[in-house]
Amino acid sequence: MTEESYPIAHPSYLVDTGKRKGIKAWLTTCDHKRIALLYLWSIMVFFIIGAILGETMRTELFRPGQQFYGPQTYNAIFTLHGLIMIFLIVIPGLTVVFGNFVMPIMIGANDVAFPRLNLFSWYLYILGAAVVVVSQFAGSGPPDTGWTFYAPYSTQTHTNVIAAVSGAFILGFSSILTGINFIVTIHRLRTPKMTFFKMPLLPWAVYATAWIQVLATPIIGITLLMIIGERVFRIGFFDPALGGDPILYQHLFWIYSHPAVYIMILPAMGVITEIIPTFSQRRIFGYKAIAFSSLAIAGVGYFVWGHHMFTSGMSKEAIWVFSLLTFLVAVPSAIKVFNWVTTMYKGSIDLKPPMLYAMAFIFLFTIGGLTGLVQGALATDIQVHDTSFIVAHFHYIIFGGVGFAFLGGLHYWYPKMFGRLYNIRTANIAWGFLFTGFNLLYFPQFVIGLEGMPRRYFDYLPQFTLSQQISTVGGYLLGIGLIIMIVNLFRKSGEKAPDNPWGGKTLEWQLPSPPPEENFSTPPNVSDFPYDYD
């Protein structure tokens, strides 16, 4: 593959070339790269809010008993923390930022298939977020159900559940439209020579994710409407007194929300799959295995939702089936882990920040994945159910996995997005704080969870004090790491980035940094293999 330089006649996408300038140009843009940045800024803002909420919970838990807010506030805060982190950050997260920014470039396209729909999805996202924010202040108090909105509590509590549920409903539409957009883009807009098996693996992951977005999200939509119907009209979907079934709610909720975990983690795996060959300077090991394991995760992932309900009173026949399927879905994830490690084997590994995040991802995701099997096994699940073991597992997957992949991707494509470099040393220090803080924060929760510390409790027995304090200190280290990282990335002093600072082989590194508004003025060269290192 040859390095091509493009004539300077094409200004970067960050320069306003149209009639509108400044903020107006950004808010009316249909450029996939600008929309990616709109999402990036929004997600950063929400992430800072969600992280502050998390830090207040850790502070409250520093000692047993009440420190500075009471149980009802604690319930409202973990609900809002969950709503923000899940619906506003990790579900859209990597798809809308990196899926939007690099996926079209990687397949040699000039934009997504429906650019206006893409912008409309962002507006829906902001609208949904606004409704969630309003739910905190309007009506009868912030919701206290947890992000899961479990019936029958969610249909009975006097807090403002309807607004929060409507916000999540609107966010679902945004997700579906993005999914449709990306499926059509990958089928229709690949540059002529880019066959499916010449595509890099991030587009493969985005493709599998998009299918889950389109097929699973409508189910959460209808479920949330059913909560509203139950609250307003007392229809009797979930309330046994009205002839309903509370477990039906859990079925419907998890039919979406388990696949939603793969909406979060699949693009994260895609990002890791891009980072590892670049910083090992080696061909990816098992290209087809990784591509097909994305599809397999998406496919099998639909059929494992019952593992969230082992102790809720489901039939034992169903429980066995769901446990078996849960163990099966671990196989394609493990395939990816083996492929990443094998790619690194005998490579010339360069420990730049993106690679540090990618290696942290493999480590933390593996811990998260294996502890997931503890819950997938029927007997052990009864012990750990509803304890902080679940909280630890979940954060190892979602923060240690999705979050670290997001930060890795951000450090990887940052020079491409903004045309500037960040300070590598500072980025490494921030990573050190994040990695240490993360493990101090969540690992003790595995231990006290096994010892019986329930989750979502604002108070605890004195024997858990030391572990809770280690956890809180870890939380503060994590916060310091985030501040260092954000300051390092977004102060405006970095030197100009070269077109290909890391020696990557995929198409985005052939473009200037930052890329021109129309990505490719001539169809790009497509090599036979996207990771052509040796």
Add this chain to the structure above:
Amino acid sequence: MTTEEKHITSYSLYARVLIILMVLTAITITAPSLNLTAFTILIALVIASTKAGIVLTYFMHLKIENTLLRIMVIMVLGIYGSVIILTFADYIYR
């Protein structure tokens, strides 16, 4: 990629499809008054699925679309069916 082909569907075909759909709707409305107990739900579901199938085939052009799109729709129906079956693995044995 693939060459664009033009398909012209006659008005009479659309009209016939419309009539079939309306007849099926009429049956859906009258069936519950026959007091067929549990079969009422079965009839309603079968008719609804038939109607959805007809709409997909003719109005949404699946009949003349390429194989890829047909595979996609079949895949979606397969996932949907499996989800229903798995859910009933709970309800039937509970």
